[in-house]
Amino acid sequence: MTTSNIFLLVLGLGAAMPAHAQQTADYPIRAVPFTKVKLTDSFWLPRLKTNTDVTIPASFARCEATNRVKNFEMAAAKSGKFATVYPFDDTDIYKTIEGASYSLSVYPDAKLDAYVDELIRKVGAAQEPDGYLYTARTIDPAHPHHWAGQERWEKERELSHELYNAGHLYEAAVAHYEATGKKTLLTIALKNADLVCSVFGPGKRTVAPGHEIVEMGLVKLYRATGKPEYLSTAKFFIEARGQYKGYDSKSADPFKNGQYWQDDQPVTAQTEAEGHAVRAEYLYSAMADVAALTGDKKLLAAVDTIWQNMVGKKMYVQGGTGAVPAGERFGANYELPNTTAYNETCASVADVYWNQRMFQLHGDAKYVDVMEKVLYNGLISGVGLDGKSFFYSNAMQIKNAMGYHDTEPARAGWFECSCCPTNLARLMPALPGYVYAQKDRDLYVNLFVSGNTTLRIGKQNIGITQQNNYPWDGGLKFTVNPATATDFTLRLRIPGWARNQAMPSSLYTFATPSSQTATIKINGRPVAYTLQNGYAVLARKWRKGDVVDLTLPMEVRRVLANAQVKDDLGKVALQRGPVIYCAEWKDNNGKTSNLIVPAGTAFSTAFQPGLLNGVMTLTATVPAVEVEATSVRTVPQAFTAIPYYAWANRGKGEMTVWFPERVTAVDLLSQPTAQEAAAGK
Template identity: 80%
Template structure:
């Protein structure tokens, strides 16, 4: 690398700040400035550090993902894994380890990561190309890769996808450690990409988006405009390919699987492969913010609205259809075949954080919270090393052939989800707070502290709570000197009688409970703007804000257009969605009925599932008397646990949506299992 580039890198974020005249109106407080003490999240982040990341590195070694880099450096051997994107599992785990080392400094882990980075550097070709599926044996590349570089990028090669994850990892590693060894590799590759793609050069809509997000991150670090320009070029390449049949309803033939069916400026619907889509929408938000592109902003706003009004599960999952891991049609949200890829929840967190930074509306943080506590957290077992690739909404023993995963697995041949979780969890501190001039936003209720600079004055903000089990929130504001600013505390939609920022889900009955706020022990009246309680005052040392959120058990109903959920209810307490699992309910859950009048008791169980708030109620239960050939309903105690905690005690029935009454009975002669179907 030239001396000039190294000088630019030394300036780091300062250079980027000088170069950018347009950006997100609201800036997230960096993960490096937030220290957690939280009883709910900190143990999970520690498990991620102690178990998930080491297990991920070990599995990358055992499955020859690391060996691929070693063979690429030696220019000999045979690609030893299944997919050409297997390189990214190394990058994502390095990214997670980098965030983790910011929380828990670890010299041994740092040395291992540096050794891995050295192997990545050795595998990189002299011009910056980095793709082990070709470099190991260029004469016989992976079947998905094509004979020449970039030849099959639109459909299968994932060359730019690999690059994107490399860039994301490199920036996280640089920010967390200050080291440039991985960043230098990423910049060399990005310079190659920018030299190959652009106006008057090669054009393609990347088959699996994320390179766009990664290029934006490199732009922020270096201030180099080529990176932002190329990110925008990739976005604008969509909808230009002439090889698709726009009249076909086949998502592969019309290009919608890749979000390549029309220009990003014309897209208005969440469509195609959910993970690819949400990475695309995240990049659209980035580019719209950094370039002031109002047309792109209008598109991404419309797409977000389509998702939250028509294509979003009550647990925060997205991507209903297993075939293509994709969004279904409007209101197509089946339960037994729900796909809800864990990676889609990761991507959804990235997207909604960006939407909040664009608009400053709590509805985006509401969605982010729903995903975090439910659809994303369910993706990893309590042991930190067992995972769901898809996240089911119902498991019925009699219909197992029609369902997605009924049990967790330690690893997958396509292992994108475990490594995506490894990088998401330790980045959580960066989602808690945000700032815009005189406004300090509190988006997530996670105990810990942050040191801010507000109006050029130092302010420490500390949170103390037992969230999500308790609605009592305490914030201590400690400015270095008396200071005027606005503290904006999110009042969650669920605490304002809003189950969703749309009519897709609503609470069955309104709550009369109100959110109470005190400052230094005295109740205060407050205004709510865009979902935030605006607390404006002259803050003094050790001012205390107390917020009390109502934590009733609420029944949730779906829009009548969601056919699978007609006459059913889901259960929610605070941000947590509940399910019933076989273990607590006499071996079955598909026979439970929850009438509208059901009253639930709540009990914290420290010894159950690492500590959960359980819900119990007496409900009608359908019982089959095979001996007398009869069916009846009997009263039974029903127990519900947080959805995120299911499938940690063995395999069996689970359900999120409960019928309110018996409307029909299907009679089958024997359970319909996969074995029966295949006879």
């Protein structure tokens, strides 16, 4: 009996599941579940612990303090007035429950478990008898939230987020069941999903959900139950795009032509990452899911094309996506401004989900390369080192402490729209599930994180232990411990950045090629290896205690942007290993907008254990521009760069990622006014 069938029987659903509902097609590569991977490293493990000890409790406390919990209580009583700002505020509770559930799998906590149970009781009490669950209407059906419309689903395409709420409910429910074995939240979710499937589908109501994620959620319920309606409804929602006739297809306004909602044309005709970045990347993740489960080749071709467009023309060097503040959306090809960069943290979360799915479809390391870039840079920049301060958007440059336009110069504890903090709370504890993957007798090592796991290849248990100090050190050790000598293939990812590839596209390149290469030893002896899809292929009979040493070159690399990215012409970014660096005011005489990093600058590296929870810094001497009343000059100055993810943990001030290589113009606007100088800004 398969694991999935055991799951169904425990759930009490297996006996009722028709034979045709048994899953046949799926991702050819399966991730090793996060519950089977125990981390011991000094980079990610402390972050996961902070998420458990600080982020999740803070999120629950803020859900209480901001009346998000009260909304459920009032919906149960059918009395009161919706007490928060947005109709999707329900999802902050669902996402935090999801994160808490994952956390409980690793760190059992009776008090947290009991609190989650009580929250789930409140959620269930707010559910209407037919399964409908949406506090913004249920509290006072005669006067629903103005985004919701007078009737259910009436404004789902643009504003109501009824199905967005449902999607996050489904994801939380599956996580809670898998973590605790309790069916309380899953029962609520299935009742709601059955209602959704009865309302939407061929011959029923049609809508392209305004904010995608219900599609991903329905797929998770399908995996949990095998009920075919959940998968077919997810596919129906995806295929509903591009059918709405109310948009002005000739308009250049993405809100008028439907592009903002990825609804301007059928998904199989879409070729670019477009519109609201978070919505888009949730849609693309669901397209990958449905393509894997149904074998839909047109859907697969479309999601492949869109991925290449994003990675080739619409991604920042630190992995951020969604350049345009107006609509939190993708811009045109190569539209990647720095001072107004948006880069919503939720988009980085969605990007991790999407790239993991693309890897599972194709087995190519380029997807993991992009995921690694996001994880070590544009994602964890979204949460402060304290675990309870956050960025909604992630800037690429701060020219003064006030910030520019919609750029955030400092972190906040919470937001009126607090989707990002709770999204981080649910992603972080699941990170161990991205380390390894398996296909038959092939074991993929994707992320380099100290820890151990045990999995089965054929009939044998295989233990794998990683030991490293990544991302600061390129020396990686893997100990293989099969129960008995076993033939299988170990596929070690050789990151693109260690193969002279800054990005799996022409969007970013290294300024000069490196002669250093990744080397591998098995049991102390150097071995030649074949590189296949970015993986070193090590096929052999593995014996207990076999040791693989992978050494990656950890040079400081200068990164150049494609010439069509106008904001980065004549500029350089700095990278070491997977980490993108920035300069912050605190380390550079109070400014960064006056720093020049010429070609040939020699950098020194040093690990600073007392700085920003321990970081590797880059130092050099560079020219700095000084502007006086009647003259401009450059003077030598000590320069320090820190990992991008660590900026804004020491107060407000200037920051930059892209440095000019020479003086081409002097931005007098970046000089402080007399009033600012007097105020110390």
